[in-house]
Amino acid sequence: MSESGRTPLLQAKNLRLGHRTGRTREFVVAIDSIDLTIDTGEFISVVGPSGCGKTTFLEAVAGLVPVASGDLLVNGTPIKGPARNRAIVFQSASLFPWRTVEQNVWFGLEVQGRLDEAARQRTRQLLHTVGLEKYMKARPDELSGGMRQRVNLARALAVSPDVLLFDEPFGALDAMTRESLQDELLRIWQADPDGPKTTAVFITHDVTESVLLSDRVIVLSRNPGRIVADVAIKAPRPRTSAQWRLDPKFTEYCSEILDALHPEQKAARQSVTATSTESSV
Numbered sequence: 001m002s003e004s005g006r007t008p009l010l011q012a013k014n015l016r017l018g019h020r021t022g023r024t025r026e027f028v029v030a031i032d033s034i035d036l037t038i039d040t041g042e043f044i045s046v047v048g049p050s051g052c053g054k055t056t057f058l059e060a061v062a063g064l065v066p067v068a069s070g071d072l073l074v075n076g077t078p079i080k081g082p083a084r085n086r087a088i089v090f091q092s093a094s095l096f097p098w099r100t101v102e103q104n105v106w107f108g109l110e111v112q113g114r115l116d117e118a119a120r121q122r123t124r125q126l127l128h129t130v131g132l133e134k135y136m137k138a139r140p141d142e143l144s145g146g147m148r149q150r151v152n153l154a155r156a157l158a159v160s161p162d163v164l165l166f167d168e169p170f171g172a173l174d175a176m177t178r179e180s181l182q183d184e185l186l187r188i189w190q191a192d193p194d195g196p197k198t199t200a201v202f203i204t205h206d207v208t209e210s211v212l213l214s215d216r217v218i219v220l221s222r223n224p225g226r227i228v229a230d231v232a233i234k235a236p237r238p239r240t241s242a243q244w245r246l247d248p249k250f251t252e253y254c255s256e257i258l259d260a261l262h263p264e265q266k267a268a269r270q271s272v273t274a275t276s277t278e279s280s281v
């Protein structure tokens with residue numbers, strides 16, 4: 001059990017990650033000496049400068065990048081490779097163009113040999129949740145970028161993973177679509193009255209997005225990535241986007257995270273009286 005009394009879903013202990021590159025296969029460190037515990041049901045965002053190792057961390061949790069040293073555990077078990085209990089939502093929706101929307105959503109269940117009536121029912125329910133039930137029979141090329149990303153999200157949720165990994169899922173969308181999908185994700189995440197069963201690790205460059213969605217925001221330093229701040233976002237759930245964005249505490253959290261990201265700019269930021277909350281790393 002962790003301090004919160006909840007079961008740790010994910011644990012990193014003195015974790016070091018990197019990549020072998022070039023002809024000499026030289027090891028380049030991406031993440032260094034990270035200690036992190038994530039509880040079941042928590043929504044965690046990871047922010048940090050470009051190249052600090054956010055994607056590398058996510059890929060290691062997905063089992064796509066090996067652990068160089070230290071430990072990386074899911075449910076107390078070392079991660080050795082990809083597994084059913086972890087699903088990724090990438091920046092660009094990687095849908096099969098020849099399959100309909102519903103066939104894309106139930107793809108993971110089909111691969112697992114679980115495509116029964118309950119799976120079809122779950123698919124319909126998820127498409128209703130993401131507002132796409134009318135498009136069940138459509139092909140991906142008939143959808144907008146935002147709609148495709150909704151299908152992507154429904155597909156990841158369909159396999160009921162223990163942990164859902166988001167690699168800047170809204171990064172390629174225009175500002176309005178991004179905001180509406182952020183609101184939607186917030187709603188979906190809080191839809192279960194017993195609390196979310198899925199744990200989320202969400203990579204983003206957008207500080208406001210991290211504060212909007214998360215229970216905690218982890219701030220990484222420049223390459224190699226080390227944790228420089230772990231900010232608990234104490235906003236009650238269910239929270240609504242419109243209400244939470246206008247709360248003065250929302251701006252305070254954004255400033256705290258920006259200060260951790262760019263300590264050299266802290267004094268300049270404090271001298272600006274009217275600060276904008278639309279901030280990217």
Ligand SMILES: Nc1ncnc2c1ncn2[C@@H]1O[C@H](COP(=O)(O)OP(=O)(O)OP(=O)(O)O)[C@@H](O)[C@H]1O
Pocket residue numbers: 019020021028029030048049050051052053054055056057223
């Ligand atoms: N496949 C790879 N082979 C070699 N080096 C890599 C590979 N992928 C990433 N790196 C290096 O590892 C470091 C961390 O990269 P990573 O993509 O994890 O950072 P990031 O924080 O996600 O960056 P960004 O925000 O720009 O997406 C960088 O120095 C990068 O050049």
